[in-house]
Amino acid sequence: MEENIVYKFVILLCLVDQIIGQPVIADQPIVGNVKEATFTQEAIADIKCTDPGGGKVAVSIETVTSTPTAGHCQxxxxxxxxxxxxPEQWKIYFIPGNIRLSYLSASRYDVMIACRDGNGGTSNTVIGINVIPNAPPYFDPVYINKDILNSGTKTAGESIGFFTALDPDGDSLSYTMTTSITTDIFQINAATGEVTLRKALGALCRSNLVLYIEARDNFNAQVAKLSANLHFKSMNYPGIITNLNRVFTVEENLGLASITIERTDAQEVAFTCDLTVQPPSMTSKINYDNTGPKILLSSLNYEVDKNANITVQCTDGLCNAVPKWLYLQILDVNDNPRLDPPTQTISTPEGYISVLPNYILTDEDGSDPPVYYFANAVPAGFFIDKVTGRIRTNIDYRVDTNNQVDLTLTIAANDTKGPQPTNPVTVLLSIYDVNDNRPIIAKTSYEYLLEDCTTPRVLDTLVATDADGGVNGEVEFETKISGSLSVTSTGQISLTSAPAAGMFETVEVYAFDKGLNPGVLKSAAPAVITLIGIPCATTPYTGATTELTTESTTMSTEPPEPTLPPNQRRNNPEDLIWISIACVLGLAIVALFIFIIYRCNVAARNKRREMSKKDGPPRKSSKAYVNPDHIKTRSASVVGAPPVNNKQEQKDYFKNDIKDNYKETYKAKTLTSAV
Known part of the structure; x- marks a missing residue:
């Protein structure tokens, strides 16, 4: 009994020691808060865990439970x-990672921690962490009106004002801005929301403008929006030109003239104008003078100058006025005609000539056109257009080998309102050769049958001609190196190496001229160079003999008949063409020979028949007994019966002649019956 009591006491002491020796977590329950838009490491709650024995403790997280979505941001x-x-002060920290806090996904986290001492004692507790939702930024109010004073004098860099959004969580905001019209005058500070000027506000040239400003934090998708309607006071506006958009008439040869530009402008700012003149040829006659301001006109010539349309664009440096136009009309005044320049040179290619000299006709009678004519003798085929003065030919005027022909033409024009013609002018017409003739190769086919022991040599030289003159007529050949053949630019055909026996090689070479206008021309057909290699001629082998004999070997001076490879003899297109032509000619000759024999035979038979009719009674037949009745009957039947066809067969000619002769003979004789 006593032993049991002692045992129980020992156990009790051990339990008391364990209870007293465990770590102690103070200030429970522990609760922490973390903002939804937290992106940095942040302490959330303090953990005060101590060891009654004074030892060190260690705190660790055992589990993390999130609601309403389980497993979020573990x-x-x-x-x-x-x-x-x-050492007893531990903290729970939020550690940012790939997963952001989201109030909608997990508004609360229950974090179970364990505090352990060095003896293995452990204490557990649950820390509640609440997620505080992040509110988006906003503007209040969302639409404002703002007056901008002295707008016309504000310069670049000046502030229009701050347009700041509110954010309950104090998040950093970024600002963006657009405008109701396209302009680069305004800019906004992305961090502060201040709107400033990039350039002078007076360049806006309008009374109001709307700024559309947006603010956003770095967490919420919702964006704060503000519309700021700016009203510009004392603004700069464009001036208005009042005396243009009209027709202005001026007489020719009047001298200098001016047109004042009038305008109204509330700010009375100094301004300048730019002139755009159409046609551009009148630009030198029309100028702008800023003193006034005014448009200056030089002395104008009705026959030379043209009516012009002037566009006037004025600006004060910031605002452009509405463009205006002025149509300048030149009035004609009668004047003695004059033709200029005195001498001019024109170059034109050969062919059908059509050139228009640069006439300058000074004649105030614009409605009385001039009549142009040649004042000197001109070559045949040349004529001048009476209305325009264009020089033409009705023939194809060729220069070719002459390279260039220079003609001197004297031209004048009559004024139909006066008897006196204009002063004559000289046109030096230079007609140059055009490279319009292709080179022609004199011989386009070269064939060489060479032994395989032939040494390199010059075989021939190509020759080509060109009907053009000068550089256009200079000819050269394309350089070719192919197998055993080579052709130089001068046309020299050379054998560069011995051809192989049985080799069949073809090279095509074109001729080119050196024409510059319009360019190089190539011959229409090439020179075709054909090389056929044959075996070298050798002494035939006589066989082995029992005696040594020395015989002189005489080499044939003529090469043996070449033996072409079977595929070349069979597939050569030229051989097939010649064989076909020979067959056709042979058939034609045979047919002609048969026809001649036939015609000679017919003529001989006809001649013999005519001679038989002229010689009188025929000679007696060698037959002794002939029945005349039978002959008479047959002759009558032959005479009385119509022929089956008008064209008798050739084999019956002599039979019918015999019948007719017998018929005539036995009409005059009475023959006794042979029976």
Whole structure:
């Protein structure tokens, strides 16, 4: 009994020691808060865990439970002790990672921690962490009106004002801005929302403008929006030109003239104008003078100058006035005609000539056109257009080998309102050769049958001609190197190496001229150079003999008949053409020979028949007994019966002649019956 009591007492002492020796977590329950838009490491709650025995403790997170979505951001929380001087003060930290806090996904986290001492004692507790939702920024109010004073004098860099959004969480905001019209005058500070000027506000040239400003934090998708309607006071506006958009008439040869530009402008700012003149040829006659301001006109000539349309664009440096136009009309005044320049040179290619000299006709009678004519003798085929003065030919005027022909033409024009013609002018017409003739190769086919022991040599030289003159007529050949053949630019055909026996090689070479206008021309057909290699001629082998004999070998001076490879003899297109032509000619000759024999035979038979009719009674037949009745009957039947066809067969000619002769003979005789 006593032993049991002692045993129970020992156990009780052990339990008391364990209870008294476990770490102690103070200030429970522990609750922490973390903002939804937290992106940096942040301490959330303090953990005060002590060891009654004075030892060190360690705190760790056991589990993390999130609601309403389980398992959200499990690794977002950690327990650390950064205060090394206070080892019992641990903290729960939020650690940012790939997953952001979201109030909608997990508004609360229950984090179970364990505090352990060095003896293995452990205490657990649950820390509640609440997620505080992040509110988006906003403007209040969302639409404002703002007056901008002295707008016309504000310069670049000046502030229009701050347009700041509110954010309950104090998040950093970024600002963007657009405008109701396209302009680069305004800019906004992305961090502060201040709107400033990039350039002078007076260049806006309008009374109002709307700024559309947006503010956003770095967490919420919702954007704060503000519409700021700016009203510009004392603004700069464009001036208005009042005396243009009209027709202005001026007489020719009047001298200098001017047109004042009048305008109204509330600001009375100094301005300048730019003139755009159409046609551009009148630009030198029309100028702008800023003193006034006014448009200056030089002395104008009705026959030379043209009516012009002037566009006037004025500006004060900031605002452009509405463009205006002025149509300048030149009035004609009668004047003695004159033709200029006195001498001019024109170059034109050969062919059908059509050139228009640069006439300058000074004649105030614009409605009385001149009549142009040649004042000197001109070559045949040349004529001049009476209305325009264009020089033409009705023939194809060729220069070719002459390279260039220079003609001197004297031209004048009559004024139909006066008897006196204009002063004659000289046109030096230079007609140059055009490279319009292709080179022609004199011989386009070269064939060489060479032994395979032939040494390199010059075989021939190509020759080509060109009907053009000068550089256009200079000819050269394309350089070719192919197999055993080579052709130089001068046309020299050379054998560069011995041809192989049985080789069949073809090279095509074109001729080119050196024409510059319009360019180089190539011959229409090439020179075709054909090289056929044959075996070298050798002494035939006589066989082995029992005696040594020395015989002189005489080499044939003529090469043996070449034996072409079977595929070349069979597939040569030229051989097939010649064989076909020979067959056709042979058939034609045979047919002609048969026809001649036939015609000679017919003529001989006809001649014989005519001679038989002229010689009188025929000679007696060698037959002794002939029945005349039978002959008479047959002759009568032959005479009385119509022929089956008008054209008798050739084999019956002599039979019918015999019948007719017998018929005539036995009409005059009475023959006794042979029976």
């Amino acid at each position: 690794r977002c929380f950690q327990a650390f002790n950064f205060a090394t001087g206070l």
